Amino acid sequence: MDFKDLVMQRYAARAYTGERIPEEKIEALLELVRWAPSGLNLQPWRIKVVEDAPTKGALMEAAFGQPQVGACSHLLVLCADSDLAGRIGELEQLMRQAGSPEKERRRVIALARDMVSRMAPAQALAFAQQQVFLALAHALLGARALGFDGCPMTGFDGARVAARLGLPPRLVPTAMCPLGFGTDRPALRVRFPREELCL
């Protein structure tokens, strides 16, 4: 599918057929998310894929009862990894193992260490959370490309979600993305006009 068609066909699906998304499609989606861009290539995210009804039910409550959380086939909970210093160490090891050119590896790691060392903890978390939205965009477009639909969500009680999933403190739930075969395509999608997009 042409990228423009993909962009125009994507919408925030909140009601689904009830059909289960095949496992290989979920795997294909996660692969598209894995290759999302991120600042300093730190990929400061971890994803919980939830499929069981009790957990979806509990997370629906943590999302103020929004029905798409319970009704979806699979739910992605996208978490920001606020431990950027740890992530840099992991990236350095990854680049070594992957055989990245030493000069490039040194440049990337030095730049990342310099930038991250200037961040207060709240800034590091904000940075990680922003990158999660790049991964979320890949999930939303990827879902449509694979023939199903997602819904971007940030309206939930992050602390309750973290508690229910037993997350370590470094991981902060930042966005949810229920997935399913959407049945509620709107007749009309609205955007501000082109002449208001730019300054």
Add this chain to the structure above:
Amino acid sequence: MDFKDLVMQRYAARAYTGERIPEEKIEALLELVRWAPSGLNLQPWRIKVVEDAPTKGALMEAAFGQPQVGACSHLLVLCADSDLAGRIGELEQLMRQAGSPEKERRRVIALARDMVSRMAPAQALAFAQQQVFLALAHALLGARALGFDGCPMTGFDGARVAARLGLPPRLVPTAMCPLGFGTDRPALRVRFPREELCL
């Protein structure tokens, strides 16, 4: 192009042929960005498209001399619009003009007013900035789909950028995206392995 190919071919281009991107391709890209998703559909962003060399030069200085800012064909400066209450009023008017069903319009606007009323100013800005990264993802993927390349950047002095562009206080420079025909495709792109992506 298949979406997976698009995702795999996209990379952060920092060096370019020097060829100018045709105006109609820039317009096509902005259209892809315009249809990006956003929380509450507030589209809390405005974009400055910079093409002239003096402004690119000044913004390169504000970006700590990173050469892709000066060398690109066009530079997108993606700004977060922190005035969410104002944006809700604009969205309400837009939905009226577009002929959105009244029930849907009332639901969307009431939800947005409720959520935004609970946000402190810093939270509203953080919310708007997060949405900018959804638009940025559309810009990066869209550039590749249209045959050129972009580079996601957040390493710059936002206050200097705002001053140079004469931005009103409600608009906060959040990401840059230099655009051009990339010449520096890396031999190797690295990502953490699939088994580390999920919890």
